[in-house]
Amino acid sequence: MAQVVEVKVVPPPLPQSWTPPESTSKSVSPLVERKLLPAGPAYLAHVRRTVHNLSFEEHDKHAEEERKRLEALDGNGGIEDDLGVGDEAETEELLSLDPKEWKKQDHYAVLGLSHLRYKATGAQIKIAHRKKVLKHHPDKKAGAAGDSNDDAFFKCIQKAHEVLFNAEKRRQFDSVDPYYSLIEDDVPTASQVTKAKDPVKAFFKGFGPVFEREARFSKVQPVPMLGDVDAPKEAVEGFYDFWYNFDSWRSFEYLDKEVNEGSDSRDDKRYTEKKNKSERARRKKEDTARLRNIVDTALSLDPRIKRIKEEEKAAREAKRKAKTGGAATTAAEKAKQEEEKKKAEEAAKKDEEEKVRWSIVLHCSWHELNLPLVRRGLRPRKQRRLLRTRERRREELNVQRRKGRRTFYPCPVVLCVMHMDMSVFPPLR
């Protein structure tokens, strides 16, 4: 914009008798040639005006447009980019936190990151911490009248930063993030879904956010999400496959009981450590079971599974129909059906046997199972993987057993065949 120069003097009023004097010169005095220094924004503006032959008003308009364009380019008009950290309101409750109780505080809320939580990047945490420190540093409050406990919140900030800036500590905290702990058990039950007005809608509405929440614990990213009603068969199967094999980084060190540092008793410490360890293991087990439970419930309620089954059935039907052709007689059809049925039964029987066999293998004592494996000289990783698959199979079978479909036959014979490949393990007669 044009620069307006403010003049301080206040000129006197126009005399009544004033008349414009006779003109002594009709034009401005002769000009001189000068050479400008090609420097500065004023010169650039001068050149722009001369090159494009613009008047001052036109150039003003141009410059204003240019300024707006550059501002838009900058994103936030030259203000430092805080990566979307923003400013969160600090409640009275938050400010009165006790740094001694730091384990109980919500570190994200303290740093003003509760809108981002586990999604916050390292850079964002750094920025948020800096913002908070600038605001709450004790030096800033030195002048203001305050009590001796004035730096309590600052200590909380430092603690929060310490926890969140260290990847390992942050993972531990994220595992037991109080915000998510509160809503963790907020999972729809089978009756809630089935009794809803629109079960399908209730299912997706109920379980979608649950899986989204749990996905953050996966070591493998990205995590397949629940999807919608029309998801194809592969997606649905992939989804359940993933979630049954869920590999979680969640751990519960954060909830450990503090080892009493004051006492020098080694036994005391060891005892606490031992207890902590078992507690962690128990929690982890519970967590795995909890997730498994969720997935089980979801699977049992998923309307898409029913649809897929129906589709498969229809496809089979269609295939069979296409095979037999429309010309087949009823008798032939019947005979065929009979045969089919027989076949199916046979297959089912075979399947049954197979499963029994598996159950036997898998219910043997782990000592028995491990021994030959170690002897076989497999690499430990491969061994673990093998064990894991077996565990899974065993659990599946256990579930079925609980439902009373199977009975458990301990069978010492298995020991004899441990050295053989499982695939050639002959069916039991």
Next chain:
Amino acid sequence: MAVNGAVPNGTADATNGLSPQPTVVGINFGNSYASIAVLTKEGISECIANEDGERQIACAISFQGEELYIGNQAKPQLVKNAQNTIIGFRNLLGRKFSEIPKDKPVVSAPVIQHPNLRDEPAYRVQVLNPAPTPLPTSAAGTPAASSAPTPRSEPTPAERVLTVSEVTSIFLRSLVKSAEDFLGKKVTGAVLSVPVWFNDAQRTALEKAAREADINVLQLLEDAGAVTVTTSALWSEDVSPDRTQLVVDVGQSSLELSVLSSRQGLAYSLATLTDFSVNGDRIDEKLVKFFAKEFTKKTKTALTVCPSAERQDQRAEAKLRLAIEHTKRTLSASPGAATCSVESLKDGLDFTSSINRLRFDMEVRPIYDQIYAKVKELVASAQLDLYDIDEVVYVGGSASFPGLDETLAEGLPESVVTPFTSGTVIGGGIGDPTTILARGCALQAKLLASIGDSSEDQAVRKAFERDSEWAKTKATTKSIGLIFPEEGAEGDLDGQWVPVVLKETPLPCRRIVSLQVDVGEAASGPWKVGFEVWEVKEGVKIEKIKPPKDEDDPEEENQVGGDPDEEEEEEEEEEEEEEIETKEKTLEKVSFLSSLSFAVEEAEKTSGRLTARIEVQFLLDADGGLEVSAWEVKKSGRGQKATVTVFGPS
């Protein structure tokens, strides 16, 4: 798997990770010292320190065995390794060997004729080539069979001949490297400062050297241009945007003065003056001599310096020169005593002494006076008076001495703005003499980087090249302004004078002034407001008055003993015989151009007077045609616009 190996945390999107500032630098490349400035995140330019923590980087490179020292590290090499240390190379850029004066004593590597290139100045230095790589080994790990004798495993002494251009490239490259290390990004362009007296060949040579150093030179900016950019970057309340600036550049190797007419950031030079006989080196000499005398007094060891003939004396001088660098900085920063200490100055004797500002000013008084004389000469050549200067801008480390400012202030009006009056010499604000050029260059680089690549912008970019047609402009010769007539006014103007377009304003130009006018006694409007547009001639009236004779001069008692003091005393007495000059600015009406009157509708009472606010706009086109418009500023917006036009000079 590592903790968070799959990065479950930290997935929120960053909005914009790019810094809005282009990575350009401004380089002030002087003959003795250089400085670098970069743009901060806020777009302000800032002088940065190099790896050694130096903002004033000495223009020196030194070869010591296999090592190459650049900048302030090379300076100490002048003591023991002077033959392989190169200084003062910038002024030799683009010059022929035969043109270079060889009468000065050299304290560094001498300039020689290049053995292969005709009439090309060069330096010859002794270096050590790194040891050759071991012989290629065969697969068995033993050296391959060779008939050549086993090479020496030590570095071999060699001679290296460097042209001035090569030396400059090495040095500039190190400057840009420092900036890149600071920014963490590659530098995309640079603006280099050049002295005004550099001719085309020298500028071309500098550009070539910079290109060889892999620097994209955006512009070679004259020192005065860099000053304009820095000083006009921020409008401050107490400095008018239209002002006449005196630029005093006391460099280590030359004195450069110029008078600039700066009109709302658009500036041109009215006169320039360069003198190689007055420089920071002379100040150094005075100081070195002073301390050498002190040394002789304290230790009874003879020490002859400036010039020194003996090898030992030369070394001592070099050591003293290094040491007084710190002394000078202390002197310009604080009024107290500044120390100078050198270990083993001569004959294994250590030396420590101090000097206070008063004593220092006394020592260098002749140089200050020389500068003052040069300033007067320059101002006279611009057909101005010292009293016309509105602002003094100091450039260079040696200009940071308050004594210099005090000397110059004698002739300048009291209202003059200097970095000392605004307190930016030590604080490092806009007018900090040591960094002003580099910061100006960085801002200019930012400006040039902001010009786009369209065909129209290409034409604009051309305007920043050397001797561009676009830089030529016409300027006014007389000040044009408003006279509000008043009955029985003092002076010859018959009214209140409000300057609008000052003389030496480049055209086309636009000026808008906003002012409150008294509308008289009538209680209700509309009121009539009017003014005349005049061209005036500004002058300075010099009056000489006899001072009242003081019988007992208090200064006499304060005098300290010593030869130089007595001389000065005599001078002062002589001066007091003369009359004291008093200066006053005068105005003289030259020609009436037009007049304008209109009615205003809103007025309010302020401090007992009924006033209305009006704005007057002066629009001068490129040929001097003038359009004056005025309007009332009401609460609801602008009032009716009244306009008159005046033809330009035919």
